[in-house]
Amino acid sequence: MGWPFLAPRAFRDAPASRALVHVIGKAGTLSRQSSLVGQRRITVSEDIFARLKQDHEDHRELLDKIAETSGESEERRELFEKFTLDVKSHAAAEEQALYSTMLRKPKATDDTRHSVAEHHELDELMNDLAATDMSSPAWLQKFKQLDHDYRHHIDEEEEDHFPDFEELLSEEDREHMRSVFDRRKKAEKADAEITPEKMEDAKE
Ligand SMILES: [Fe+2]
Numbered sequence: 793m794g795w796p797f798l799a800p801r802a803f804r805d806a807p808a809s810r811a812l813v814h815v816i817g818k819a820g821t822l823s824r825q826s827s828l829v830g831q832r833r834i835t836v837s838e839d840i841f842a843r844l845k846q847d848h849e850d851h852r853e854l855l856d857k858i859a860e861t862s863g864e865s866e867e868r869r870e871l872f873e874k875f876t877l878d879v880k881s882h883a884a885a886e887e888q889a890l891y892s893t894m895l896r897k898p899k900a901t902d903d904t905r906h907s908v909a910e911h912h913e914l915d916e917l918m919n920d921l922a923a924t925d926m927s928s929p930a931w932l933q934k935f936k937q938l939d940h941d942y943r944h945h946i947d948e949e950e951e952d953h954f955p956d957f958e959e960l961l962s963e964e965d966r967e968h969m970r971s972v973f974d975r976r977k978k979a980e981k982a983d984a985e986i987t988p989e990k991m992e993d994a995k996e
Pocket residue numbers: 883886907911945949
């Protein structure tokens with residue numbers, strides 16, 4: 793085949809207008825033009841799931857870095873705030889771009905409700921952590937819980953939910969969702985805040 797990422801069905805489904813963009817200015821044979829279009833159609837970076845996984849990787853890295861910090865340090869505060877603001881805007885945009893659609897699909901309703909409920913729990917954990925003295929043993933204990941729960945959440949999205957969702961979406965859906973996600977994440981990030989709030993049953 794020559795192009796390992798080609799998906800023949802994807803190319804057949806490619807809108808004519810998009811195919812034209814690639815044909816213009818490309819002086820190759822018809823098969824080369826087709827390959828270019830086919831390759832473009834499933835470039836992984838344009839897919840909502842690739843985009844979400846990219847954020848998840850950043851979040852895993854931030855959790856690793858926070859775990860290496862200690863006490864009431866500027867580094868710990870900055871990394872924790874960066875993590876919180878990015879996760880909050882990621883989760884909100886993920887709900888707007890992906891989960892809102894999946895909620896309307898009966899086969900995906902349970903997974904969607906589960907994930908959105910976890911977003912809420914994670915929000916509460918981050919707020920509680922922000923309200924806790926960073927130099928206290930309680931902060932580390934709560935951070936370990938957040939680290940565990942967040943990794944569980946994104947592992948489950950990547951391993952269980954996203955593969956199931958992919959079956960229910962067209963490539964056009966996935967590309968459109970990516971552009972909605974990018975737009976919404978930017979807007980959510982601009983409004984995101986650290987909101988310290990103790991959980992009712994929080995230990996201190
Ligand atoms: Fe999520």
